Amino acid sequence: MPVSLFSSSIHSPLFADDDLARLFDDASDVAHMVQVERALAIAEGSLEIIPADAAHAIAETLQNLRIEPADLAEGTRSAGVPVPALVSELRKQVGGAAANWIHWGATSQDIIDTAMILQVKVALGLQSARLEKLIDTLERQSERFATRLMAGRTRSQVSTPITLGYRIAQWAHPLIDAEAALPELRRTVLRVQFGGASGVNAAIAPAGPAVAEALARELDLAAGPSWHVNRTPVLAVAAWLQQVSAGLAKMAGDLILLGRSEIAELSSGTGGGSSTMPQKANPVQSETILALNRIVIAAQAGLASAGSPLEERDGSVWPLEWHFLPQMMIAVGTALTHAQMLAETLVANETGLDGTLDAHPELMAETASFVLARHGVPRAEAKKLVGDAATGSSPFLESLKSALDLDVDWDQELSLQSAIAPASEMSKQIFARRPRR
Template identity: 40%
Template sequence: MIQVSPFDSGLYQTLLSDTEAGLWLNDQAQLSAMLKVEGELAMAQAEAGLIPADAAAAIAAAAASLIPDPASLAAGTASAGVPVPALVKALKDVLPAEQARWVHFGATSQDIVDTALILNCRELIALHESRIRALIGALADLAEAHRNTLIAGRTRTQQAVPMSFGFKVAQWLSPLLRQLERLEELKPRLLKTQLGGAVGTLAAMGDKADLSGQILARRLDLACGSNWHTQRDALVELSGWLGLSTGALGKMAQDWLLMSQTEVGEIRFSNGGGSSTMPQKCNPVNAEIILAMARQNAGLVGQMHQAMLHEHERSGSSWAQEWLVLPQQLMATAVALRHGLEALQFIEINAPCMLRNLGAFNGVIYAEAATFELARSMPRDQAAQLLKDACQQAIAGDEHLFKIVARLSGVQLDVAQMQQRLLGDGATGVWLDTLLQQAHALR
């Protein structure tokens, strides 16, 4: 078999792929899902009175036991542009002619492929959801453990004001809670059957069409989707959800990379990869791969939007675009989540280093807090100008900001009191408590 993508590579499978997700994305998973749809369609049509019950039972039994070799269907897939005709022939070949004639009755290839895709997507988003929940739990524990650990808050890569490291962790956690909400909203629109026949009218099934479709949906535990051959919005919405999920993880991973730089040293991953020539290195591999998956998914979202551009009642090219794009996104999301969970098992927090970094440049990071403290006893503009002058002196010299402020204003400021005030009382503390309660409720 030709291997082009690292997702399919034996060499990269542990780094850039995911075994659990692969169970629902490989050829056999797709063929098994298609056969399940064919078998359940026959049973639904029999229950609706459209085809003989004995034929339906035989078709369902054959579909459940048939394990076709994907390679044996390759030529037929290339000829038809879709695997279903070759798969239907293989199914018919194991049945008597009188029963085989009822296989795939009134359906079209896209009905089978799309419904099979939804069955496998259901398993994959369940995997994603379970990992997001586990990640939320791990982040909630980390945030709670470090809600009183001081760290430099940074804006535009520069130190801004001190804050709680627990608050920073909560910023990683918060979008994941919203992703669970979005997923619940998406599921009713996504988890539905496709059954439209040649052009979506199900004309070949006559007056049994609606009932057959409803029964099929019930048997597959999906919503009855009727025809959405050219209405791909739910799949594009799924693509967007996958992009948002890896985007949220990518923001977290990028913070990890910056915080674990040697010169910063605020966190470290004890499972980091080494170097062939630099034995001192401990590379944050998990974070690197998460960020790569986030970038990959961000680009693929746009390609999925291209797949909405179907001509008339069905498109071969836009449909094939989905086959190229969506599996990559489903896999990339699983990979990013797995690396996130693994990284959090090995993360080491260097609180003393966080505190040490706060002291860089003679305490100028406390300038904003000091300004508002001085504004209690003088006009705000005057306080701001005084701190601006004090910061310039602190950066240029070796005197702490608060000593300079005391000399210029006569106001004594205490670093420990200032730190305690900046840890996130008030509205920040309430927000953090609420977020952690939401996270713990998911356990």
């Protein structure tokens, strides 16, 4: 079995995303830590915390510097983090007196956490673009199928008629909420971490806040107090990723159910063949989204366990973030790509949809009970009369007509078409919550 579905040469084409996998690989980790060290030197040089010529030499040397991740392995095994080995290598590369000013006033966590936030910033940009595209596609499909009636289902049983357009709008609903949450998420998360050994910048006091501000400007992040033991940024990202993943899983799960052989109301995706049954087209993309959602759930639990570090730094939980956050990012990015394909290839099986509606005239039972109530039949009695008609041996409509002598145009009152207007209105309300660009 693979160590990870995201790095397996067999499984990664299905479960992984190349762009996000590269963003969180070893080379990217090192490159972003070097970027932070370089920005720190520039920031401190601009404030005359370190000599300007040293800052210039560090910035010039580190600008296009590439450090092999393997060169940091032994130092990481010894120190528990790669930064001491990285700083040693950077000092060799810069050389001279300037080398002494690298990493001035910083600690390993400042470099690792800020580098992670830079990676998260790029990842959120990728996720945001994919999310926007998917919601756009779902909105178009919702409008396309705005009048296509189908059976609603609650707790696995047919309930009342809805439209396919409304069902699609409900797939988009949690994704629209996630899209709307992104600006606040970025404000919460995209912040530098700079606190020194114990978080109070004692080594360079009282210049710590000024350095943090300058470092934030250099990296295009926000500044603020040290958050080295306040893991709200990581937990907030994880919660947002879970929100997106849950929404995608809702869509995928519905498509699996509606594509079942005995239901066959919708189809989407490319389908996957069976090793022995030539007639099958397995819902591979939908199944993969559900599998990825379960990975996201497990990873979020791992991150939650890292959310309460002890004292001023806790080496036993900090590595959990390095392990689980990339998994969540890759899983959600891949799921968004699969969901996009499902949304684009969605096909309504008219025969299957109409067959379900025809087979269940009791879909209008709720409406029938309210019609009776409006004509003076007590609610409890109306419910019983409709229930008897729905479960009796005679056709539903005939049973209703014979149960009571009422002046009711049952054909008009129980027309399935009456569901279209409220379903369309609700769909419009859902998509109206999106800020228009």
